[in-house]
Amino acid sequence: MQPHGVTVCIEKLNKSFGGNHVLKDVDLEVRAGETFSIIGPSGTGKSILLRHIIGLETADSGRILINEEPHGKLPRSYRSSMVFQSSALFNSLTVGENIGLWLREHRIYPEQRILEIIAEKLAIVGLEGKEELRTSELSGGMKKRVAIARSLAMEPDLVLYDEPTAELDPVTTDELAETIVSLRSRTSTTTIIVTHDLNFALYLSDRIAMMHQGRIVEVGTPREIKSSENPFVKGFIRTTTKGINGP
Numbered sequence: 001m002q003p004h005g006v007t008v009c010i011e012k013l014n015k016s017f018g019g020n021h022v023l024k025d026v027d028l029e030v031r032a033g034e035t036f037s038i039i040g041p042s043g044t045g046k047s048i049l050l051r052h053i054i055g056l057e058t059a060d061s062g063r064i065l066i067n068e069e070p071h072g073k074l075p076r077s078y079r080s081s082m083v084f085q086s087s088a089l090f091n092s093l094t095v096g097e098n099i100g101l102w103l104r105e106h107r108i109y110p111e112q113r114i115l116e117i118i119a120e121k122l123a124i125v126g127l128e129g130k131e132e133l134r135t136s137e138l139s140g141g142m143k144k145r146v147a148i149a150r151s152l153a154m155e156p157d158l159v160l161y162d163e164p165t166a167e168l169d170p171v172t173t174d175e176l177a178e179t180i181v182s183l184r185s186r187t188s189t190t191t192i193i194v195t196h197d198l199n200f201a202l203y204l205s206d207r208i209a210m211m212h213q214g215r216i217v218e219v220g221t222p223r224e225i226k227s228s229e230n231p232f233v234k235g236f237i238r239t240t241t242k243g244i245n246g247p
């Protein structure tokens, strides 16, 4: 099954934890095949929104439609996978075993095809032939790329990343950006990235949404975000580029 890039439509989503109203009437539409980033300072509800999209949290009100089907409906007509901040690889397994784990558990393909898929996904993230490496020997950036290859092995229609650049140095962050840009042209998967890294989001996104205190305050292309007159967007850009542009 080839990935077919789903649409994600979020309508008036609300979520509170006790008295803490974390998501406030969130409306958002992500198009099929889009690379879409959600930016904003920490604590604004980005991760919680992502957890709703993948189905790990249930909203108090509002709904999420994926390919126009209400979230939670089974059987699902799409596959999603998430690249967690910590990469969450199994240290006792090799790189290849980590990537093939899901395929072997689900017995979708014969072993020969699984080996081909592992090789194919490793090549996509620039780690061709690294199947036998031990996961514990990898650098942070390589772990991240293995985690991406593992999520791609599921041939997902929707891939979600939570803070993919956290813990990465600038050079590795740049390599990761290139990896995601090349994925954009090689797959039709819909990609949603949550990040506080403005520069990263501007570089690789088709469109960006800015979150502030649980609300979406702006949506636009990188060019539109850069020239936005929205005070929250301007404030975020000013804070994150202070060292470059001066106070």
Ligand SMILES: Nc1ncnc2c1ncn2[C@@H]1O[C@H](COP(=O)(O)OP(=O)(O)O)[C@@H](O)[C@H]1O
Binding pocket: 017, 020, 022, 040, 041, 042, 043, 044, 045, 046, 047, 048, 049
């Ligand atoms: N499981 C939870 N229980 C209670 N509060 C939570 C839970 N998860 C997140 N929150 C709260 O939701 C808010 C938004 O968190 P989060 O989505 O992680 O922010 P971000 O990813 O933008 O940094 C925070 O105030 C956080 O304390």
Ligand SMILES: [Mg+2]
Binding pocket: 046, 047, 048, 163
């Ligand atoms: Mg977060």
